[in-house]
Amino acid sequence: MSNSTASEVATGAPDGAGHSSGSAHPAPHGDLWSVDEHLADILAAVRPLEPIELQLLDAQGCVLVDDVTVPLSLPPFDNSSMDGYAVRVADVAGAGEEFPAVLRVVGDVAAGSSGDITVGAGEAARIMTGAPLPEGAEAVVPVEWTDGGLGGGPVGSMAPRSNGSEQASGEVRVHRPAEAGAHVRARGSDVQAGERALAAGTVLGPPQIALLASIGCGAVRVRPRPRVVVLSTGSELTQPGEELPEGHIYDSNSFSLTAAARDAGAIAYRVGAVVDDAETLRSTIEDQLIRADLLVTTGGVSVGAYDVVKEALEHVSDEDEAGSGIEFRKLAMQPGKPQGFGSIGPDHTPLLALPGNPVSSYVSFELFVRPAIRALMGLQEVRRPTVRATLRADRALTSPAGRRQFLRGVMGEGTVSPVGGAGSHLVAALARADALIVVPEDTTRVEPGTELDVVLLG
Amino acid sequence: MSNSTASEVATGAPDGAGHSSGSAHPAPHGDLWSVDEHLADILAAVRPLEPIELQLLDAQGCVLVDDVTVPLSLPPFDNSSMDGYAVRVADVAGAGEEFPAVLRVVGDVAAGSSGDITVGAGEAARIMTGAPLPEGAEAVVPVEWTDGGLGGGPVGSMAPRSNGSEQASGEVRVHRPAEAGAHVRARGSDVQAGERALAAGTVLGPPQIALLASIGCGAVRVRPRPRVVVLSTGSELTQPGEELPEGHIYDSNSFSLTAAARDAGAIAYRVGAVVDDAETLRSTIEDQLIRADLLVTTGGVSVGAYDVVKEALEHVSDEDEAGSGIEFRKLAMQPGKPQGFGSIGPDHTPLLALPGNPVSSYVSFELFVRPAIRALMGLQEVRRPTVRATLRADRALTSPAGRRQFLRGVMGEGTVSPVGGAGSHLVAALARADALIVVPEDTTRVEPGTELDVVLLG
Numbered sequence: 068m069s070n071s072t073a074s075e076v077a078t079g080a081p082d083g084a085g086h087s088s089g090s091a092h093p094a095p096h097g098d099l100w101s102v103d104e105h106l107a108d109i110l111a112a113v114r115p116l117e118p119i120e121l122q123l124l125d126a127q128g129c130v131l132v133d134d135v136t137v138p139l140s141l142p143p144f145d146n147s148s149m150d151g152y153a154v155r156v157a158d159v160a161g162a163g164e165e166f167p168a169v170l171r172v173v174g175d176v177a178a179g180s181s182g183d184i185t186v187g188a189g190e191a192a193r194i195m196t197g198a199p200l201p202e203g204a205e206a207v208v209p210v211e212w213t214d215g216g217l218g219g220g221p222v223g224s225m226a227p228r229s230n231g232s233e234q235a236s237g238e239v240r241v242h243r244p245a246e247a248g249a250h251v252r253a254r255g256s257d258v259q260a261g262e263r264a265l266a267a268g269t270v271l272g273p274p275q276i277a278l279l280a281s282i283g284c285g286a287v288r289v290r291p292r293p294r295v296v297v298l299s300t301g302s303e304l305t306q307p308g309e310e311l312p313e314g315h316i317y318d319s320n321s322f323s324l325t326a327a328a329r330d331a332g333a334i335a336y337r338v339g340a341v342v343d344d345a346e347t348l349r350s351t352i353e354d355q356l357i358r359a360d361l362l363v364t365t366g367g368v369s370v371g372a373y374d375v376v377k378e379a380l381e382h383v384s385d386e387d388e389a390g391s392g393i394e395f396r397k398l399a400m401q402p403g404k405p406q407g408f409g410s411i412g413p414d415h416t417p418l419l420a421l422p423g424n425p426v427s428s429y430v431s432f433e434l435f436v437r438p439a440i441r442a443l444m445g446l447q448e449v450r451r452p453t454v455r456a457t458l459r460a461d462r463a464l465t466s467p468a469g470r471r472q473f474l475r476g477v478m479g480e481g482t483v484s485p486v487g488g489a490g491s492h493l494v495a496a497l498a499r500a501d502a503l504i505v506v507p508e509d510t511t512r513v514e515p516g517t518e519l520d521v522v523l524l525g
Numbered sequence: 526m527s528n529s530t531a532s533e534v535a536t537g538a539p540d541g542a543g544h545s546s547g548s549a550h551p552a553p554h555g556d557l558w559s560v561d562e563h564l565a566d567i568l569a570a571v572r573p574l575e576p577i578e579l580q581l582l583d584a585q586g587c588v589l590v591d592d593v594t595v596p597l598s599l600p601p602f603d604n605s606s607m608d609g610y611a612v613r614v615a616d617v618a619g620a621g622e623e624f625p626a627v628l629r630v631v632g633d634v635a636a637g638s639s640g641d642i643t644v645g646a647g648e649a650a651r652i653m654t655g656a657p658l659p660e661g662a663e664a665v666v667p668v669e670w671t672d673g674g675l676g677g678g679p680v681g682s683m684a685p686r687s688n689g690s691e692q693a694s695g696e697v698r699v700h701r702p703a704e705a706g707a708h709v710r711a712r713g714s715d716v717q718a719g720e721r722a723l724a725a726g727t728v729l730g731p732p733q734i735a736l737l738a739s740i741g742c743g744a745v746r747v748r749p750r751p752r753v754v755v756l757s758t759g760s761e762l763t764q765p766g767e768e769l770p771e772g773h774i775y776d777s778n779s780f781s782l783t784a785a786a787r788d789a790g791a792i793a794y795r796v797g798a799v800v801d802d803a804e805t806l807r808s809t810i811e812d813q814l815i816r817a818d819l820l821v822t823t824g825g826v827s828v829g830a831y832d833v834v835k836e837a838l839e840h841v842s843d844e845d846e847a848g849s850g851i852e853f854r855k856l857a858m859q860p861g862k863p864q865g866f867g868s869i870g871p872d873h874t875p876l877l878a879l880p881g882n883p884v885s886s887y888v889s890f891e892l893f894v895r896p897a898i899r900a901l902m903g904l905q906e907v908r909r910p911t912v913r914a915t916l917r918a919d920r921a922l923t924s925p926a927g928r929r930q931f932l933r934g935v936m937g938e939g940t941v942s943p944v945g946g947a948g949s950h951l952v953a954a955l956a957r958a959d960a961l962i963v964v965p966e967d968t969t970r971v972e973p974g975t976e977l978d979v980v981l982l983g
Contacts, residue, residue, distance in 0.1 A: 123765065124795065127784045141953070143774060150827055177801070177831050179761025181771040195831050197761055197881065199772045224827075258953040265956065273788055274982075277781030277883055278956040281774075285766025303637025303655060307581065308743025313639040314657045316601060316739075323735030326585045330731055337582065343635070371608030371653040371668075371683050373635050423655070425735055495599070495716040498723065498736040524732075 099399040102471050113417050115445035118288045129289035130445040131269045137262045137282050140255035145200040149250045152191040152239055153204035159244045167240035191239055200251055207250035214240040290445035293360040295333040297324045300366040304340035320365040320428045327432050331440040345379035356412040366423025368405040376420050401470045402427035425494045430473050456483040456521045464513040466506040475500035483521045501525055557857040560929050571875050573903035576746045587747035588903040589727045595720045595740050598713035603658040607708045610649040611662035617702045625698035634659055649697055665708035672698040748903035751818040753791040755782045758824040762798035778823040778886045785890050789898040803837035814870040821894055824881025826863045834878050859928040860885035883952045888931050914941040914979045922971040924964040933958035941979045
């Protein structure tokens with residue numbers, strides 16, 4: 068991406084032109100990029116991962132790469148949909164409660180048996196659900212329409228074979244007639260060989276896995292889940308569970324973004340609290356490249372003297388091959404103004420550098436990282452669903468001009484209510500939110516009752 | 526649950542009273558239980574799992590057992606929300622573009638530093654985002670409002686400290702005034718020590734994990750994910766990827782239900798294609814008990830001679846302790862009429878025995894197993910959401926009297942369209958569905974345009 072020289076920043080020279088420092092090309096509108104432009108740049112650069120063959124259950128949630136054609140018709144043979152007796156239609160045509168048809172039982176067809184029984188005139192074969200319809204038979208009468216071969220009235224069930232009470236010989240009385248094909252699932256009535264079972268691009272959930280297994284497909288070519296390494300940076304970060312030194316805060320971003328990456332479908336690895344030292348950060352990132360399809364950092368992307376992510380990664384394009392490099396930008400959004408994006412390392416692994424504030428980083432994840440993860444998976448729908456909702460609030464919302472503001476909200480019936488304020492540190496409010504209220508760039512005030520876009524986080 | 530004797534079934538005696546065979550108490554309405562009665566019985570018997578303490582990221586998606594109280598206020602100290610200079614309000618009161626306030630820089634406050642700097646009259650301290658506000662300072666002026674200590678006009682950023690261009694001494698020119706508290710995040714403005722951070726029963730998603738990490742909580746007591754063992758039964762079942770012998774079909778239930786159990790939040794284990802032999806099934810189930818919080822079987826629950834699940838498990842209550850036992854029922858539903866439920870083994874592990882047909886077993890899973898899994902997790906919302914939708918179809922739907930029918934459907938805008946027919950073997954149609962259309966028991970015909978309940982599978 069960027070080809071900027073590090074010297075521009077290293078000298079601390081004022082960027083009087085107002086361009087995002089470290090950027091090779093200027094922002095389209097003054098010194099700020101829009102949320103949509105930034106996302107479009109990310110999605111233009113992130114390609115779906117190369118397909119791999121996975122066992123069926125390992126492919127759950129993944130995207131199918133090829134159309135899957137049905138190799139054999141389902142069901143693969145005419146079979147019974149009931150436990151009962153396989154009969155010829157003519158033999159049971161006049162059967163009734165008082166005058167049952169009496170048929171000679173010639174054998175027993177269990178599910179899984181091969182077709183060595185033939186049903187002739189005046190004959191019946193005991194048959195179980197799923198068992199192949201024997202040669203000569205045209206319909207199945209459920210066991211409840213018969214005496215079960217016991218010589219009495221209609222029965223409720225068959226006796227278990229393993230109890231030794233075989234009913235697969237002798238006579239059976241059938242009390243009702245049956246039409247041709249009754250209680251028979253015809254070969255190919257579910258799918259026909261040669262049909263397309265699933266289209267390329269299908270996401271494999273339980274029903275799709277059921278279909279693939281049914282047609283004998285034990286492994287499939289899919290896009291794998293992306294491996295995402297989440298690194299939080301900051302010398303002030305202490306791990307939860309440890310004692311908090313003066314001036315420190317607990318590291319929360321590495322936890323929340325790892326959880327969010329898993330939620331988005333990724334295999335995520337957490338690297339907590341890299342200290343604010345450019346060399347340490349660079350070598351940590353290099354170490355992590357081996358297990359990363361995507362790198363996400365938090366913190367150190369702003370304009371401060373200790374913003375080591377920016378410092379460390381703006382140098383990358385000088386040392387590495389063409390095509391690598393991280394560009395740092397200011398976006399017309401709140402929270403989440405400073406953002407970095409580009410690629411790094413010999414494989415040009417994509418990297419997103421998010422701001423360090425917990426709410427800013429979470430909102431940035433939702434807007435930029437989640438779509439990137441889903442693009443890597445080959446999904447078509449990479450964004451969260453957005454709906455319209457009516458603002459329900461005690462007073463008007465205010466928003467800075469020229470910024471798209473994302474406020475935490477709770478959904479009601481067609482309404483949304485803000486929780487907490489606009490302050491980007493209100494992680495307690497974030498934990499109660501199930502939506503992001505979007506206040507457009509050109510809107511500085513939103514009265515209660517106004518309809519707005521809302522991003523659903525559920 | 527059930528105390529039925531096996532002999533009732535073993536003799537194959539007609540159950541003239543019309544009761545579900547193997548049941549100790551009669552069905553409330555003739556010989557059929559309703560869907561709601563069966564689910565109520567399951568939910569009355571399934572208790573949430575015992576809580577365990579898990580590391581934060583291992584608790585993702587789990588339910589919090591106790592209220593969590595905030596041990597320390599957040600932020601834990603007044604800190605800067607910008608990179609800039611910490612100042613006294615009086616010193617910058619009259620500052621403007623032409624006549625900047627000139628302050629002596631007394632030091633550098635990085636995030637994570639402890640408070641050893643004091644800002645006196647006429648002084649400023651360089652300060653980074655998140656760094657504690659030094660003693661004496663009342664506000665922060667962003668670096669963009671200053672000359673960055675370089676003696677020129679306003680700057681866009683600070684020079685990285687590691688480049689050696691220290692700006693933490695000398696003078697800084699401030700071009701704009703600041704009110705008290707400007708760009709300062711006050712201690713406790715997010716949460717106060719002693720407040721309730723999260724209530725018992727909260728599901729831990731990424732934002733809740735962010736909050737817990739922020740307050741230093743590295744491990745939490747939650748209900749664990751249930752371990753679910755899925756066993757498919759049937760001598761006719763062949764594993765996908767292998768060659769299909771005559772009369773056989775591929776095992777799909779063990780795959781689809783394992784995937785569905787994972788989707789519901791469980792840790793699921795697949796045991797494929799146990800042969801139709803009661804002794805083999807019993808010993809397989811005994812072997813699996815050690816890793817199961819819930820057992821799910823498919824197949825062998827109907828009225829056939831080879832229905833070994835029923836045969837094997839109806840004996841259990843005779844041999845084991847009181848409280849164990851599986852009851853087999855017929856439900857007033859289609860598909861999914863035959864169902865078994867109870868508990869087994871020394872720990873009274875719950876077991877659901879589903880019918881073997883792929884669509885029947887999947888629909889049964891959605892209606893009964895998924896709620897059981899979610900009840901084990903301690904979730905309040907155990908059912909899939911149900912919405913009203915208008916039937917969009919070329920012709921009327923028909924449904925058997927006295928059965929609640931579940932048809933596969935695809936949702937539109939407030940509408941639902943059926944896919945495939947009512948046949949319970951249409952797994953290809955299931956793979957295209959995202960909803961179950963519910964036709965009530967007393968409805969035998971539904972005209973296009975009618976409003977219906979629809980269970981959303983998404």
